Amino acid sequence: MAAQLRAARRPGRALAALALAAAGGLLAAATVGSGPAGAAGTTLRDLAEAKGSYFGTALTQSNLSSSTITAIAGTQFDMVTPGNEMKWDTTESSAGNFNFGPGDQIVSFAKAHSMRVRGHTLVWHSQLPNWVSSLPTAQVQAAMENHITTEATHYKGQVYSWDVVNEPFNEDGSLRTDAFTNAMGSGYIADALRTAHAADPNAKLYLNDYNIEGLGAKSDAMYQLVSSLKQQGVPIDGVGFESHFIVGQVPSTLKANIQRFTALGVNVAITELDDRMPVPASAANLAQQATDYAYVVNSCLAVSGCVGVSQWGVGDPDSWIPGFFSGYGAATMYDDNYQPKAAYNAAVTALGGSTSSPSPSSSSSASPSPSSSPSSSPSVPPTGAACKVSTQVSAWNTGLTENVTVTNTGGSAVNGWKLAFTLPGGQSVTNAWNATVSPATGQVSAVNLAYNAAIPAGGSTTFGFQANHTGNAAAAAGFTLNGVSCTAG
Structure with a gap:
């Protein structure tokens, strides 16, 4: 994703109030034997380990100052991914000068709580000094190899x-x-893998990407690369x-894709699992999120080579989603008070545990069947719909990211969409997500991917792109959805 997307993962919310609130009862969500989030033998980590798997989370250095976050993380999860602390801009901000202090803190926390660590990440086009x-x-090449070897x-x-x-990869499967x-x-990819293996022969070596979860051009490209x-x-x-993911849009081909890899x-x-929705969260979306989480966990458990699931963040307050996707949030298993949601219960059930239902204030009243798959919207020809579009631009010197939210204001669902619009002069798209x-300039079209083709009546979908600009960082304009003009939202 774009540099600004991942930079947004650095939590910017004050956590001191949450730490204080923990003493007033929020730790009930993480204390063994104190309720559905931590009843003895039903933590995510215990249940996953009983199945030869793991359930992880992501933490940043600032998260470690929150007793609420650390209590849940240390009790519920058995794998931790540093959010930013092992990336190049942190570990080697200037040539040859390494700083492992932030990453060491995450590793120390993991060791103290019997958690393993996913190192993230050695080579990435973003957050690159x-x-x-x-x-x-x-x-x-020498700089890359030295960085990998040293870290x-x-x-x-x-x-x-x-x-x-x-x-x-880009969305079309090109490098x-x-x-x-x-x-x-x-060839840099093979060289990076060989260099990492030489430095630590016992570490598992991964390639990591988004929008490769279902069958499609991007996942095909990753498949061909791994095969080669x-x-x-x-x-x-x-x-x-x-x-x-977006609630209700988990690709139905997830299990098949896991199997082929x-x-x-x-x-x-x-x-980096999360499942975002428009906020404030509705009961229907929270129930759908629970279905989605159960489907993801069950898809992984069904394939012996799928080794585990990690959520990106612990709870909704420390999630990166609200800082990047305007109007979206509630993407994790824990709500704004760090209480477990229906998604948590669904994950526990999928792992073979049992739970009591969370309170109505934080979820729907019933958990979904763990064998259920993501729901799909009614299939209708993509003949157009009444629509509104809102945009959010984040710009810097010569570049920008733009998030576009498309809302179907018509009376029937759209299944398959093409949003046409005009880019301001001097802007050129370099990559996109969702x-x-x-083309890259001028009159541009955004076409749905396999997993987000449906927009139900009254529903919305979000995509975004990164672009270079020569001085004009204005938002795109003139939006039409399947040929029908959209209003500004």
């Missing part, structure tokens, strides 16, 4: 796995253009499905 991108191409050696024996290369492809072409790497004898142990001889992990966007 300017000095790397500014290097002459002849020097990039992987520092954490040797302390991490379960590494996301060696993160998000290497991203960045400092590494410019210098080494597609295996044929070359390149050390690769797994593929990470990030799994940043594991058939190559690699593991699959659900690495849609295929083309």
Whole structure:
């Protein structure tokens, strides 16, 4: 995803009030034997481990100052992914000067709570210091190899796995253009994996990406890459499905996709699960979220090579979603008071445990069947619908990201959508998420992906793109949905 997307994962909310509130009862969500979130033998970690799997979370350095977050994390989860603390801009902000202090704090927390660590991430086009991108191409490979070797050696024996290369593909399945492809072409991925293996032979080595969870062009590209790497004898142990979903839009081909990757001889992990919805959350969306969580957990459990599930963050207050997707949130298993939602109960049930229903204030009154799959909207021809569109632009010197929310204001569902619009002069799209966007300039169209084709009546969907600009960072305009003009929302 875009640099600003991941930078938004640095929680910006004050946690002191939550820490104080913990003393007043919020820890009930995480204390063994104190209720549905922590009844003895029914924690996510215990249930997952009983099935030879794991259930993880992501933590940042700032999260460690919240007793509420750490209590839940240490009790419920047995794997931790550092949110930002092992990325290049933190560990080597200037050439040859390494800082492992923030990452060491996450590792220390994991050790104290008998948790394993997913190292995240060694090579990524985003959160990459300017000095790397500014290097002459002849020097990039040496810089990359030195970075990987130094960091992987520092954490040797302390991490379960590494996301060696993160998000290497565009939505159409083409390889991203960045400092590494410019210098080494597609061969940088094999070189990165070999370098990481040499530094820590026992760590599991992964490639990690988003929008590869279902069958499609992007997941096909990852599949072909992994197949090629295996044929070359390149050390690769797994593929990470990030799994940043929208409620009701989890791809129905998730299990089949997991199966085809594991058939190559690699593991699959659900690495960054969340399931966002418009806020304030409705009872219907919370119930659907529970169905989605159960479906994801069951899909992983059904395939022996799927090793575990990690949620991105502990609860809704520390989730990255509200800071990036305007109007969306409630994406995790824990609500704004760190109380378990229906999604938590659904995950526990899918793992073979039993729970009592959460309170109506935080979820629906009944948990879904763990064998159920994501619901789908009625299938109708994509002939157009009444619609409104809202946009949110985040710009910097020569670039921007734009989030676009499309709401179907008509009386019937749309199944299959194409949103046409005009980019301001001087803007050029470089990548997109949750849609295929083309061409790069001028009159542009965004077309749904396989998993988000349906927009129910009154419902909405969100996609976004990153673009370069030459000074005009205004939002796109002139939106039409399947040929019907949309109003501004």
